[in-house]
Amino acid sequence: MTTDANAPWLIVGLGNPGPEYAANRHNVGFMVADLLAERIGGRFKRAGKAQAQVVEGRIGPPGPGNRRVVLAKPMSYMNLSGGPVNALKDFYKVPVANIVAIHDELDIDYGVLRLKLGGGDNGHNGLKSMTKVMGPEYHRVRFGIGRPPGRMQVADFVLKDFSSAERKELDYFVDRAADAVECLVIEGLERAQSTYNS
Secondary structure (H helix, E strand, O other), X not given: OXXXXXXXXXXXXXXXXXXXXXXXXXXXXXXXXXXXXXXXOOOOEEOOOOOEEEEEEEEOOOOOOOEEEEEEEEOOOHHHOHHHHHHHHHHHOOOHHHEEEEEEEOOOOOOOEEEEEOOOOOOOHHHHHHXXXXXXXXXXXXXXXXXXOOOOOHHHHHOOEOXXXXXXXXXXXXXXXXXXHHHHHHHOHHHHHHHHOO
């Protein structure tokens, strides 16, 4: 699938708005988006009519190799993420293949990354909502959070904060996920997969 070299990229961190959710496992997409915004020297602000916060900027070295990006955090709650993402896609004229969703992934060990294009939603409500409105052909940066311990329900597990043991490494893993997003946008999926699909 070829993408228009001049079209912007829409990089979406998935999560839930509000301070009570900020440190939840389900909000790791927001954490990565915040770090990317910091790297490009931008601050998230409300996006016009779309129910989202955005930062516009460029990723990559100065010159022709860099890419115009819109970083976004939907403010609609996870299970309704598709509406705001679709509104931003239309407003910024972003091809679906230039959309990257950063999200937590239960079926991968904590801190492990997997990048891919297209596929199912694996029960993830944010992806389910995005796929419903745009189809599945967008990129995903899947951030492993592992499975809940014992008999804990999945919903309870994803809406809990990272454990103190996990937090020791969280900054490193979030940093690595941000690197992976930059690599994907600048150098393409294959290069990013071979470097970051640990």
